[in-house]
Amino acid sequence: MNTPPLPPAPSTPPASRLGEADAAAQLAYLRAILGSLPDPIMVIGRDGRYLDVLGGADRGNYDAAAPLVGLHMQDVLPEEKWRFFLDVVHRALDKGCLQTVEYRLSADEVEPTDNDGPSGAQWFQGRVYPIAGRDAVVWLVVNISAQKALEERLKRLSEVDDLTGALNRRCFLERLEALFGAHYRRSRSLAVIVFDVDHFKSINDIHGHAQGDRVLKRLGEVVAAGLRADDVFGRTGGEEFAIGCPATDAQEAEILAERLRAAVENLVFQTPSGELHVTVSLGATQLGPDDKDVDGPLHRADQALYLAKRRGRNQTCVWAGDEEPDIDLVVD
Template identity: 45%
Template sequence: MDSEIELLRAMIKALPDPVFVITETGHYLEIAGGKDPAYYHDGGDLKGLSLHDVLPEDKADWFLEQIRETLEQNRLQTVQYALSQNDVKGLEQAPGPDGNIHFEGRLQPLPITLRGERAVVWAARNISSQRELEMKLQQLSETDPLTGIFNRRKFLEQLDRCFRKFKRYNRPTALIIFDIDHFKRINDSFGHSTGDKVLCRLTKDCAQQLRQVDSLYRIGGEEFAVLLPETNAENACQQAERLRQVSEQLRVEVRQSPVKISISVGVSEFTDADTSIEDLMKRADARLYEAKGNGRNRVVGD
């Protein structure tokens, strides 16, 4: 019997991930496992303390909410969250990973009361590497590989979000669509590598003209879009004119001969009559083709 108890204690102590017993009022009753400093900080000193003793109030409240929800539903619950050693008082100098650690927490109600309280077993697993991979894959799915800016998929997602916000709060949002005039000639005359350089330079120069809240997207071969929150069409036209002027100043040296470009630009904004993002996109496209039809290298807006 003693050997079985010793084995059980050794197993609990050797658990690769930390396991906490926490009461419904947020007190740490027991802590085991998770001793590898490559993955975790040693939380053994938290025993006897409460969540509000060691965590910022908003984080402690969130943990308590998960515990109480688990106890109310009386079933296993899985959550994800991030914590750093600086979030937990007493762990500031403890050996362990730097920065935020992303965790998957698995909460299971205990079938007994402890010190007159219900409690849960909270097993925490470090999923930071998995989270990092997921973020990289998401970034790849949203980013144009040549220019490094957002792609069409991200553009449509963000435009839809702006549309729902406009419908709910009636806050103005403008859209700029532009493309490079006679871009095919550049590729045909100087090669696709020069065309790629033009795209990258234009992207960089235009991005520098935008506010932090604005977003630049490559939505086609040489076609780009800019979303401008809290902006009406008149102010967006002024921004579009700055982009047009920047494009005129761009030079890419090829065989001691600078390649020059210009852009044609269409501008519109959401209106109360719009029923979908396609309405705004059609108007901006129509203004773009109007700019092309009127001689290119110009801005046309609502």
């Protein structure tokens, strides 16, 4: 850190008796203190001009912002960013109250690129407050990248199943509900596929729980790789999984399910107790005109899966229409 040494605290006579020298000493003292603040404070006018920059001494978290003084944000930032920042300045001034914003910014996006701070894009929080009696704001910047990374990690931990990388049951159902909400109103084309590993208990029994886990992990990867970006994929139970496929009807869901089934069937696991092959049974359905929530499609997909198990496993059954397949007629 190369901040200048702090001048001695000046005596503070009442403002009315403050001589020029006293005032200058006080100003130097206050600027030195503010200059030592780790986080930068910027003074920005309504027109987007950086009027002053104080603090920001922590080079681990900030590039030097002093070179910005006198420049307009329109000259130093990409359009999308300066429009966003200027809007925040205007909101703070027009509403006369604190605006708190979070944004991502990289030193490469700021001209002049005097890059002496952290590398890569950083997350910042801006606390923006109007200055009384002036058409300008103070913009206090805090680097919140570490906090953001932690938040993202916690979010992921609360949404994703650690072993398979699929969404956990709660998050899957939430996302499926959201897909349902969007697609029920628009096109009603949403398919649900559920699947379950065949004879998984005996895989555990013969090869051990660790190999069973390995199977589930690989299965999660293989299925995820076979899906579209807007499909939602979740682990709904021990060896049970489900997929929500927007803009997909039962026929297309069957094609997808069969593709996934074949991909799993082709996997070969080498284990200490020999080669291991796994298969899955799948049930698929589509949204029907009477479905008011996801319970109906999930139930039908489950019933179709049950049928696939009864018919001998390693296959897909589809419940496309409103009529329930006659599961009892099927012989084991």
